[in-house]
Structure formats: structure tokens, C-alpha cells
Amino acid sequence: MPLRIFTNLSSLNAQRALQISSDSLGGSLQRIASGIRLHRSGDDIAAMSVSENLRGDAIALKQGSRNLNDGLALVNMLDGALQEQSSILIRLREISAQSATGTIGDTERATLNLEFSALRSEFDRIAQTTEFNDRKLLDGSLSTSSSKTTVLQIGADSGTNNRFNLNQELSLNAVTSSNMNFSTSNISTETSATKAMDSLSLAIDKLVTVRGRVGAVQNRLEIAFDALNSHIESINGGIATLRDADLAEEFAEMTKRQVLVQGAAAMIGQANLIPQSVLTLLQK
DSSP states (O other): OOOOOOOOHHHHHHHHHHHHHHHHHHHHHHHHHHOBSOSSGGGOHHHHHHHHHHHHHHHHHHHHHHHHHHHHHHHHHHHHHHHHHHHHHHHHHHHHHHHHSTTSOHHHHHHHHHHHHHHHHHHHHHHHHOEETTEESSSSTTSTTOSSOOEEEOSSSOOGGGEEEHHHHHOOOOOSTTTTTOTTOOOSSHHHHHHHHHHHHHHHHHHHHHHHHHHHHHHHHHHHHHHHHHHHHHHHHHHHHHHBOOHHHHHHHHHHHHHHHHHHHHHHHHHHHHHHHHHHHHTO
16 A cells, blocks of 8 residues: 655644734734834835825925025024114114204214214125125125025925025115115215205115015015925825824734734644644554
């Protein structure tokens, strides 16, 4: 009679079931530990694709948010410098009015004229030296006629709505005594002081208009900054929905797989006992 070798199919099937359940249990434990559902593309190809696209957008928009924040810092610095110049203009008109009265003498006017000249020099110094990251702000660099413009990249692509041109929005010519038409003013006489007052009143009006445009840009940038960060939060929420693990579901799956692993291990033990029992009978 030929010798036949029988394969223990019950044991093999139980081992296969054990391997599948063990792998599933390991996956559940990994997702619970990391809190992430998608570890590789094979976990969910469609969800991974959408998630990666959203993640790329979020990264680009976060940089856009940083760029907007830098733009706000630039405009705030600009407004601070204009505030200093505004204070100087107000003081210049004040001492011009003082010099324009007939109750003071030439010596006093000469002293006032020295202060006038010093303040005018300070006005122009602010215009020439105010800068943000080596970019001049008050020397005409932010005018619409500049060859080099300052554009904020605030979106994920080069679309018009994703780029904010500060030169176009501010249209800021050099804020100097020459452009404000009081560079040659002096207040050494009553007559010249009176003329200086008129020039300075016009200069103050011009500066008020300039600061109005700057304020409008500040408001727009602040609104855009808040809206962009809100959009980023929404995108991150979508990414979390796609990538994050449902811990309640994963704990339930883990418990289920633990039971299956224990059951498969017990089946292997039982299946391995059968050949041993047959062998024992044959040996009797």
C-alpha cells in the first residue's frame, strides 16, 4: 500500500486567518497610536489624492499669510513715519503763525526760522531713510511710476486676485518738502511767514489724503489676512476629515481583531492536536 502524506488543511487555514487578523490588528494599533487613518496611498487612494492636494494648497496659503503679515508690517511702518511727518508739519505751521504776528521782533523770528529749517530737514530725512527690509517707503519707491514694484503674493498661484500690488494701491510719490511745496519756505519775515503758513496748510491737506489711502490699504490687508487664515483653517479641517482616524471606530475594530486573533490561535492549537491524536492511535 503506497504511503500518503496528508496536509493539515485546518491548521493552514487557521494560520492564514491568524495572519490576516494580526495584520488588521497591527493597522488598527498604528492608526490609534498616530491618530492618522492614511499612512500610505493604498489605504485610500482617492482620499489620499484629495488630501495631498489640499495639503499643498494649505502650505502655499500659509506662506501667503506670512507675506500678508509682512505687508501689514510694511504699511504700519509707513503710517508711523507719515504720522511723524504730520506732527512736523503741524509744528511748522504753528511756528509760522507765531512768526507771522507783528508782536515779535527780528531776533525771535530768526530763532523760529532756525527751528523751521531744522524741522524741514528732519521731514526730508524721514522721507529718505524710512525703509522696510531695505525697501524705501517715502522716497517715491511706492509710486505708480517706479520701475520696481512691491507686490505681495497672497495666494497659491499667480492669478490677479492672488497678488496685491502696493504701488498701485498706495500710489505714493516722494513725501518730501519739495513735493509738498515748502522746500524754499522761510519764516524770517512777517510776509514770508504768512506765505509759509499757506504752503503748510496745503501740505497738511496732501498728507491727510496720503494717510487716508494708507489707512484704506491697512484695512484691506487686515481683512484679507483674516479671510485667508479662516480659509486655511477650513482646508485644514477638510484634511483632518480625510486623514484623521475615527478613534471610536478604531477601538471597536481593534477589539474585534483581538478576538479574531485569539480565536485563530485557538483553532491552530486544535488543528495541530488532530494529527497528533491520529499518530498516537497508530502507535498503539
